[in-house]
Amino acid sequence: MQPILETSDLTIAFGGHTAVNEVSLQVPKQHFKSIIGPNGAGKTTFFNLLSGQLKPTKGQVLFNGADITHLPPPARTRLGMGRSFQITNVFPSLTVLENVRLAAQSAAGVRFSMFARASKYKQLEEEAFELLERVFLSNKADAIAKNLAHGEKRKLEIAMLLALKTELLLLDEPTAGISIEEVPAILEVIRGIKDKRDRTILLIEHKMEMVLDLSDSLTVLFNGRLLADGTPHEIMQNELVQSAYLGGIYDDAS
């Protein structure tokens, strides 16, 4: 089957420093892959190349077989690739439910109008509510978005990504900056999405126990290069990975 995402020789240099260096990988549909590596390995830069925030010096990004290397971020979102935690279209003064409903509405191509059919509106609202249940946020449906706790905002962003019919989710350290108490809830949300097996997930995460628990495969970046790619078991056994830096990752894990 055609991979949903493929990179070939993906490279970006900032001045003399090559932050991502000839990275070639394939991600099958409905797969859960984590990108790991020590600080400065190039993980976020790699995501920036996938989502279109950065343009590569060399190489290609294919999404469902189409070359998207030169598409801007909104065009990639429309194709079904979504990056969490950088969503700019959360309306802080609207309710949680309204935010998710608007995302569902934009995916459905229904323009906001006084004349919009009430039945369509109701259907979108039900869809939004179901997504809030899926991320364990339905109890906050009527809360104003700006009043949510940090972890709840992250759940809202995931619900909005799902509402946008995002086929490939790029999750960049979803637990960064959230309190220890909120981590299990975010983990449960991500596991719930994974278990439904209708999306492909690419995750950057420093919490190794979370990565090992969730991932079908791991890609290890080191100094911008792809050091190893394999199942969590293979990566844990990989002597190159161990000797190169795995101890360092555990040191980082919080």
Ligand SMILES: Nc1ncnc2c1ncn2[C@@H]1O[C@H](COP(=O)(O)OP(=O)(O)OP(=O)(O)O)[C@@H](O)[C@H]1O
């Ligand atoms: N816009 C930029 N200009 C110059 N150098 C950059 C730029 N963005 C990233 N870099 C450099 O590229 C390298 C990779 O950075 P990147 O943030 O991708 O690493 P990372 O693996 O995500 O690290 P962390 O785990 O700390 O988030 C670093 O040396 C960084 O300083």
